[in-house]
Amino acid sequence: GSVNSAVGTGVASTDTITWTPSGSIKGLTGYNPSTAQLQITPYPTAGYVNFDVCNPTSGAIVPGAVTLNWRVVR
Numbered sequence: 389g390s391v392n393s394a395v396g397t398g399v400a401s402t403d404t405i406t407w408t409p410s411g412s413i414k415g416l417t418g419y420n421p422s423t424a425q426l427q428i429t430p431y432p433t434a435g436y437v438n439f440d441v442c443n444p445t446s447g448a449i450v451p452g453a454v455t456l457n458w459r460v461v462r
Contacts, residue, residue: 396437405430407458416452424449
């Protein structure tokens with residue numbers, strides 16, 4: 389999968405990221421549970437929030453664009 393990162397001033401690798409999409413993603417390619425199940429996993433690094441997009445299937449998936457809202461909790 390790919391990693392998407394955003395600058396998060398003051399983020400530490402020990403922080404927790406909470407997130408939600410900005411709208412329903414079930415109609416987007418790659419995120420509809422009945423056709424594909426891409427997984428989004430967040431993790432912090434110093435100064436950044438990162439989101440892994442993983443494809444656990446054996447097929448290729450070109451995902452639709454998703455906007456994520458996120459918050460860092462310490």
